[in-house]
């Protein structure tokens with residue numbers, strides 16, 4: 589049997605050539621990294637959970653007309669996606685102050701923001717993904733003005749959808765990061781949501797207790813990361829049947 593071609597290996601995922609032109613296979617690893625890969629570990633089951641959760645969110649977005657790269661899940665760790673030209677920016681949407689914004693601006697974590705705030709970070713590991721302004725993005729050609737307008741519109745629609753889905757299961761969507769790619773229809777380009785949407789790329793706090801159910805559990809050594817992600821999956825009803833991690837909330841801490 590011919591070995592499939594690996595096209596790219598990142599910190600948490602691998603991309604393989606897909607079965608048809610314009611498609612890729614996205615494989616979710618169990619590797620967890622933080623602080624630009626200074627902190628590393630392997631979290632048994634994380635890849636399986638993120639594959640399921642990203643499927644759930646991307647399917648939901650596709651269903652309300654927000655275009656994404658997701659085509660279908662193939663197995664426990666892999667999904668078929670559309671191949672896109674990734675725009676080299678991380679698009680962060682914040683509803684509540686936390687993380688780097690709290691540090692940068694001296695705002696207490698948990699402060700509600702007056703409106704969703706969108707930030708752009710340049711995808712460049714060597715530079716530590718620096719915050720950039722729209723002026724930088726246009727001047728240096730990472731995206732055009734129309735792309736920026738479309739990216740903001742996409743990011744806000746994703747925020748509305750994800751906030752609602754999470755709120756319904758007692759989780760506050762504090763912030764999240766998405767990546768956006770271009771696809772071409774003849775001479776016309778469209779922007780679609782790419783990469784992944786999972787607790788690796790969101791901040792999720794239990795509405796009642798404030799308990800963290802996202803990658804900050806790993807970043808800040810707050811307990812069992814797989815148990816936290818399992819809890820998110822359990823609440824959303826997307827728990828794969830053969831995940832064996834304990835799901836009782838008391839094991840998270």
Ligand code: TMP
Nearest residue numbers: 686687688689763764765788789790791
């Ligand atoms: P930050 O507060 O560290 O800037 O992170 C904002 C959001 O973006 C948070 O939900 C985590 C997510 N994020 C990623 O998914 N990847 C990254 O490399 C970084 C820095 C943040």
